[in-house]
Amino acid sequence: MSEIPSDHPRFHSLNLRHRLVEGLHAGLASEAGLLAQGRGEAFDYLLGEKTHRFAEQAMAAASARLIRAEHPVLSVNGSAASLAAAEIVSLVKAYPRLSIEVNLFYHAEQRSHRIANRLREVGAPLVLESCDPKSIALPTVQSNRRRMHPDGIGKADVVIVALEDGDRCEGLVNAEKRVIAIDLNPLSRTAQMAEISIIDELTRSLKYLQNQLVADSKRDQAELAQRSEAYDNQEVLKQAIAAVRDGVDLNAREVSEKAAPEN
Amino acid sequence: MSEIPSDHPRFHSLNLRHRLVEGLHAGLASEAGLLAQGRGEAFDYLLGEKTHRFAEQAMAAASARLIRAEHPVLSVNGSAASLAAAEIVSLVKAYPRLSIEVNLFYHAEQRSHRIANRLREVGAPLVLESCDPKSIALPTVQSNRRRMHPDGIGKADVVIVALEDGDRCEGLVNAEKRVIAIDLNPLSRTAQMAEISIIDELTRSLKYLQNQLVADSKRDQAELAQRSEAYDNQEVLKQAIAAVRDGVDLNAREVSEKAAPEN
Numbered sequence: 068m069s070e071i072p073s074d075h076p077r078f079h080s081l082n083l084r085h086r087l088v089e090g091l092h093a094g095l096a097s098e099a100g101l102l103a104q105g106r107g108e109a110f111d112y113l114l115g116e117k118t119h120r121f122a123e124q125a126m127a128a129a130s131a132r133l134i135r136a137e138h139p140v141l142s143v144n145g146s147a148a149s150l151a152a153a154e155i156v157s158l159v160k161a162y163p164r165l166s167i168e169v170n171l172f173y174h175a176e177q178r179s180h181r182i183a184n185r186l187r188e189v190g191a192p193l194v195l196e197s198c199d200p201k202s203i204a205l206p207t208v209q210s211n212r213r214r215m216h217p218d219g220i221g222k223a224d225v226v227i228v229a230l231e232d233g234d235r236c237e238g239l240v241n242a243e244k245r246v247i248a249i250d251l252n253p254l255s256r257t258a259q260m261a262e263i264s265i266i267d268e269l270t271r272s273l274k275y276l277q278n279q280l281v282a283d284s285k286r287d288q289a290e291l292a293q294r295s296e297a298y299d300n301q302e303v304l305k306q307a308i309a310a311v312r313d314g315v316d317l318n319a320r321e322v323s324e325k326a327a328p329e330n
Numbered sequence: 331m332s333e334i335p336s337d338h339p340r341f342h343s344l345n346l347r348h349r350l351v352e353g354l355h356a357g358l359a360s361e362a363g364l365l366a367q368g369r370g371e372a373f374d375y376l377l378g379e380k381t382h383r384f385a386e387q388a389m390a391a392a393s394a395r396l397i398r399a400e401h402p403v404l405s406v407n408g409s410a411a412s413l414a415a416a417e418i419v420s421l422v423k424a425y426p427r428l429s430i431e432v433n434l435f436y437h438a439e440q441r442s443h444r445i446a447n448r449l450r451e452v453g454a455p456l457v458l459e460s461c462d463p464k465s466i467a468l469p470t471v472q473s474n475r476r477r478m479h480p481d482g483i484g485k486a487d488v489v490i491v492a493l494e495d496g497d498r499c500e501g502l503v504n505a506e507k508r509v510i511a512i513d514l515n516p517l518s519r520t521a522q523m524a525e526i527s528i529i530d531e532l533t534r535s536l537k538y539l540q541n542q543l544v545a546d547s548k549r550d551q552a553e554l555a556q557r558s559e560a561y562d563n564q565e566v567l568k569q570a571i572a573a574v575r576d577g578v579d580l581n582a583r584e585v586s587e588k589a590a591p592e593n
Binding site for chain 2: 084087088091098099101102103104105106107108109110112252253254259308311312315316318319322
């Protein structure tokens with residue numbers, strides 16, 4: 068990454084790309100993950116590469132939901148570990164009630180171990196894996212995508228999924244897990260099916276969520292319960308969709324100003 | 331590709347993904363190409379994965395421009411060859427005045443040869459390469475991105491670029507080439523800098539352009555000259571940007587209808 072100066076206007080986005088390509092080469096991420104990251108980049112570009120108010124609302128609700136959960140679990144796949152291993156570990160260290168489970172869309176034992184090892188290298192205290200011999204079936208998801216660890220997602224009431232496929236999100240919802248999704252596309256099946264949809268870039272949102280959880284841990288349970296109940300995910304998705312649409316015009320204006328700087 | 335049934339609603343898009351991943355494994359395409367393809371997919375999704383009227387207008391103008399050109403060249407990179415080798419070869423066979431030059435953003439001789447070989451395998455009669463020992467410098471593009479073949483882009487008056495980086499597009503424009511760009515993002519620097527911007531998916535547009543060229547080859551030169559002059563790329567870009575914006579709402583409506591099929 069030494070080639071990209073840190074004051075480059077696209078430093079963060081290029082840095083994420085670099086992390087994911089490294090993750091592919093290290094056998095953590097997949098080619099499908101690179102394509103998905105590109106799709107996410109397009110939405111983040113339209114959203115102005117910033118955390119919007121609707122994402123902050125979703126994260127405030129997510130924080131309340133996680134604190135009130137019996138057994139909250141963060142589901143980690145190869146893209147998430149490649150992009151945000153440090154942020155994931157920082158989050159679970161700051162909020163140790165949250166467990167990590169490596170849970171892959173395509174069952175791949177070696178890849179799962181590599182992801183778990185990466186998380187341990189950056190300091191994760193405990194990492195469960197859905198490919199564990201003890202793992203159990205997620206009832207409604209087909210074929211290889213259905214395993215979960217009995218002490219992780221298996222007994223979780225609330226699951227955070229990041230950059231996750233719609234089928235797996237649907238499987239979790241059908242298994243009566245309350246799903247919090249982090250996804251840049253408010254139109255994706257994952258975002259549409261989750262109970263709380265955080266429409267934001269993964270590393271930005273994990274940092275924000277961590278601060279929110281630390282602050283909320285000192286707050287009154289009744290206040291958190293009320294916040295959780297008042298939250299309206301359909302309204303948040305509506306606002307996110309409007310922000311993407313408005314982002315097309317905002318970017319078009321910026322592009323045409325750049326094209327005619329003399330005006 | 332045997333896993334994807336041809337009646338799958340996303341067959342074409344998944345098929346393209348598969349071709350690009352194969353291109354990466356065969357050493358034709360790059361990881362950056364996969365990320366770029368993902369960004370393109372997001373715009374194609376918002377555009378409804380169809381060829382719009384504004385793209386047809388751009389292709390009609392492109393056809394006229396190519397027929398009236400002294401020396402038109404199609405610049406091919408690893409992503410374009412992976413996704414559309416058959417369509418590229420079909421186009422140059424149907425319209426043999428168009429030359430092919432393999433011209434890469436990152437200079438890489440072996441990769442260039444592999445791309446040229448792929449095009450020859452599917453029947454390309456002649457493939458020039460910018461890494462040829464005779465190659466000359468594109469005056470305004472930095473470092474490794476500046477080579478062009480003297481009998482290809484070097485003497486071209488009109489160059490078609492597909493899925494091309496903004497810097498290279500700028501280099502061609504500064505070298506006084508008239509650039510026709512095929513790009514799914516109407517806000518990209520490439521689309522903004524080209525003289526004719528075809529905002530459409532590569533394989534769809536190459537097939538359309540081929541039919542247009544064959545039909546136009548029989549037409550009167552004066553008619554083509556007039557069409558070329560009447561063409562307004564700024565208007566086409568404006569319409570493409572509006573279509574992306576409207577696509578956000580169209581997709582949002584479709585998604586909410588799917589979420590509530592009982593209504």
